[in-house]
Amino acid sequence: xxxxxxxxxxxxxxxxxxxxxxxxxxxxxxxxxxxxxxxxxxxxxxxxxxxxxxxxxxxxxxxxxxxxxxxxxxxxxxxxxxxxxxxxxxxxxxxxxxx
Amino acid sequence: xxxxxxxxxxxxxxxxxxxxxxxxxxxxxxxxxxxxxxxxxxxxxxxxxxxxxxxxxxxxxxxxxxxxxxxxxxxxxxxxxxxxxxxxxxxxxxxxxxx
DNA sequence: CCTGTAGTAAGACAATTGTCTAACTACTAC
DNA sequence: GTAGTAGTTAGACAATTGTCTTACTACAGG
Numbered sequence: 259x260x261x262x263x264x265x266x267x268x269x270x271x272x273x274x275x276x277x278x279x280x281x282x283x284x285x286x287x288x289x290x291x292x293x294x295x296x297x298x299x300x301x302x303x304x305x306x307x308x309x310x311x312x313x314x315x316x317x318x319x320x321x322x323x324x325x326x327x328x329x330x331x332x333x334x335x336x337x338x339x340x341x342x343x344x345x346x347x348x349x350x351x352x353x354x355x356x357x
Numbered sequence: 358x359x360x361x362x363x364x365x366x367x368x369x370x371x372x373x374x375x376x377x378x379x380x381x382x383x384x385x386x387x388x389x390x391x392x393x394x395x396x397x398x399x400x401x402x403x404x405x406x407x408x409x410x411x412x413x414x415x416x417x418x419x420x421x422x423x424x425x426x427x428x429x430x431x432x433x434x435x436x437x438x439x440x441x442x443x444x445x446x447x448x449x450x451x452x453x454x455x456x
Numbered sequence: 457c458c459t460g461t462a463g464t465a466a467g468a469c470a471a472t473t474g475t476c477t478a479a480c481t482a483c484t485a486c
Numbered sequence: 487g488t489a490g491t492a493g494t495t496a497g498a499c500a501a502t503t504g505t506c507t508t509a510c511t512a513c514a515g516g
């Protein structure tokens with residue numbers, strides 16, 4: 259079973275977060291999680307292959323935006339909301355509100 | 358004399374703005390402009406060549422973040438603050454406040 | 457006109473990125 | 487066990503990106 263690693267948010271730079279959110283696919287993931295709460299990867303509709311999807315989750319995780327835990331064969335993912343609001347106040351709101 | 362073109366902010370996607378802000382150099386530019394107001398390109402200290410600097414301003418301009426006008430040999434640049442606050446509320450504050 | 461300053465344009469280059477397919481691991485259900 | 491489902495890994499590939507050098511335009515001041 260895969261063991262996911264999550265960065266300490268204090269050590270994530272703004273540029274890293276911006277970079278992670280610079281892809282429409284990844285913005286869609288963040289929005290889906292924010293609106294629907296914890297989800298498995300495959301519960302979010304995306305027009306890319308399984309491997310690409312996995313890659314996008316990797317990027318978001320490395321940027322400290324999401325938290326992933328394993329449950330059976332699924333990887334349940336959620337937004338690191340509290341921490342994010344502390345480290346980058348206004349970021350999530352921006353992503354959710356901007357059109 | 359160069360004629361700069363500036364996009365209509367309504368047509369700029371969040372991903373484009375995020376992409377533009379995903380480079381530390383460009384974040385530094387935005388911060389400098391926000392703190393010091395309108396500036397010429399060369400008034401912002403950056404550790405890159407003239408050409409690279411010009412490129413970063415291009416990217417920021419194309420993403421709708423900055424406005425450039427010519428004055429003699431200088432290109433005076435400022436943040437499109439009012440419009441940005443309307444189109445992406447919280448964005449500038451985020452960039453300025455995040456460490 | 458000459459020199460200097462501010463910036464752009466073109467081209468090259470290595471590094472990064474987004475995507476895919478194919479093969480793999482790990483769990484669930486029968 | 488065998489199948490099926492969920493996701494990862496490895497490798498490849500084209501496209502994009504950030505950087506540079508060199509050469510250029512355009513203005514300012516003598």
